[in-house]
Amino acid sequence: MSDHVGTLPAATAHQFDDAVQQRDASGLGMWVFLVTEILFFGGLFTIYTVYRSLYPEAFGHASGTLDITLGAVNTAVLIGSSLTMALAVHTAQVSRNRRLVALFLCATIVLGGVFLGIKGVEYAQKFHEHHVPGPSFHYSGADAQHAELFFCLYFLMTGLHALHMVIGVGLLSVLAVMALRGRFGPSYYTPVELTGLYWHFVDIVWIFLFPLLYLVERHS
């Protein structure tokens, strides 16, 4: 079923009755996968909730050491990438303009790259300040012990999120090449649509990570 050429509709796989059933099943499959992803990140969110409720002051102070400007800019960058992703799906839905689809996909990749770059700068700062948990951890604020717990969570949550971004960028790169070859059009764009769902999901995770990690106690 993999040898569909041009913008012809992809052949229906043998287990399906027709293309509609196939599309429908793929969409539902992606959503069910995202359900598992919600619970996957959910474990970390549960841990975060517990420790923040136990050590609110330490979390407040430790959160204050994060760079809020970089965090906010990154949020905007990621929202922008979600927009370009949605536009890529939209373009494939309504037109056969292969270049435009590829362009929007590439824009998404670039914005994803910018996000990861900024994240890298933040990580480097943390290494520099010895705020990375482990033997070399050093923290001058109050309650260093529980602050280390916050930084554990910071690195695990943003790290898992970044890993999902890297996977997303990889998927998008494949799609961009396929788009340039004219694989997608109004009759067949399921891969773009499903990868879009994944990308937006990763965006949603960040929408929660930003206030939970960066905005704990800025007002004091």
Place this chain on the structure above:
Amino acid sequence: MTEHAAPHAHVVPLAVYFGVFIALLVFTGATTAIAFVDLGRFNVAVALTIAVVKASLVLLYFMHLRYTSRLTLVFVGIAFFWLGTMIGLTMSDIVSRGWFGA
């Protein structure tokens, strides 16, 4: 088949995408700004409410949840319900540990 399979996906007008994008940026700015205002215990509530609104916008419009089958909505609902259950029942232990020396 008993579920309603939409024969063609809903095409969302471009204006909706850009509108949602602007709204998301505004909410990001708002949540960042509000974080610097001391609202006491309501800081968390406001931040999370804004996050939920933003996430809902992405789900409903970018991810087309508004236009897809109700079954999808059910699955997303189940996921968040289960997440709430996990956090809620775990917290029921954490918050009540000090009560009456128990």
Place this chain on the structure above:
Amino acid sequence: MSDTNYLNVDYGIRSWLLTVDHKRIALLYLGSITVMFFLGGVFALMIRLELLTPAADVVQADTYNKLFTMHGIIMVFFFLIPSIPATLGNFLVPMMIGARDLAFPRLNLASWYIFLVGALFTLWAVFTGGVDTGWTFYTPYSTVGANTKVIPAAVGIFINGFSSILTGLNFIVTIHRMRAPGLTWFRLPLFIWATYATSVIFILGTPVIAITLALVGVERAFHIGIFDPAIGGDPILFQHLFWFYSHPAVYIMILPSMGVVSELITCFARKSPFGYSFIAISSLAIAFLGFLVWGHHMFVSGQSAYASLIFSFLSFAVAIPSAVKVFNWTATLYRGSIAFQAPMLYALGFIGLFTIGGLTGLFLASLGLDVHVHDTYFVVAHFHYIMVGGALMGYLGGIHFWWPKITGRMYPETLSKIAALVVFLGFNLTFFPQFILGYLGMPRRYHVYPDEFQVLNVMSTAGASVLGLGYLLPMGYLLWSLRYGARAPANPWQATGLEWQTPSPPPTENFVVTPIVTGPAYCYAGEEAEVV
């Protein structure tokens, strides 16, 4: 009619390792989990051998810790959890709903390979020194205390989790989207309802155990201590997350078995099930309530008494849908024309043993009593009545029942009946004494014990050898039947269900013509009326 079926359509190792046919993948799973089952069984026998005498004469404490850990890990994660879903589920879900295959056949094959990789990691841990944390990996012992192969074992279970998730995802999409024309939800076989409920647990629970064990691995490897008390981490939080999956995992094991038993009881009582919709909905109710009871594993580990109260109450609640099933099966048997074929013997055994296991579960859900029997052999006996007496009996019953469909050969009936009896007797002899041992106060996970416990321990060990024989018997005669068994007709049991309407073994596409369903899943009552 041509003689081509899914088994002889293609030959050679390639045609198996690269197959996307759900029936062949079911057989790949069957082979791999059988290997794991016997490996886990060897560990079990070594445990029982050590416990034959009060002193430490076969193994020392460290080795014993590894034995029960690896028995647990292999049996739970690599046999019981995939057992029915990945074999019978894979084989039957598309056939029972009149589909040509699962929705995502290549994903299905991928999930088998993921299972293999996970199993290899775990076997690597087993054969290069073993793990001694218990299958529960409780922190902080697993993160800072143990110096055994915790990381490879955790990685193996982490990887295996994705195999479960993909299987569950595949089933859910298939059952929603690929049912034959006319096959509405309340015309589905009860096995499909049970498998669907199991799949829901797969996708909602498995990600949590995956992230939790990943955190254990990270904490060991990089000393980023999420659960480490030294930096204010909470080891009990690990238990919350662990049991959020691992309690529902018990329902992953028992629900498919319940589905199998529903099929067997209706077929061999020749009656449509009593209260079909109640049995169907109770599967979903068990899947739902099963997620709300995990704290009953933590009554004595420092959880707050108030949370324990909530969890105790919810644990009693989950008994309701379980009891609905038992009562409905019994009511189905009432005035049925019962045939005691081997699968039926397993099903009847299941009902009795599951009832004992379930009722003792209520003892353990009671806060006061749990303090007395927690971490004793009472608990060990209880969950073996559910997992072995329940899940494994259902699995064996199902394998026998669908063996003619899977292989096209009949199994030898008399020998199978004997084996079913041997398993039933051996099982009870092994585990019933453990209830008494636990009640008298023998703690679990110790390799030595006071002299007064020896009689009961000897009984248990004797039972284990009988049980072992009971498992080797089917292994032998089922293999024998592949070559010498009588050829199976399409429907040897005169059962209803779409899978019996196609030849045994079925063609690759399952059905020559897509079936159209016009009535309920079970119509034995109608046949009975005709005979009268």
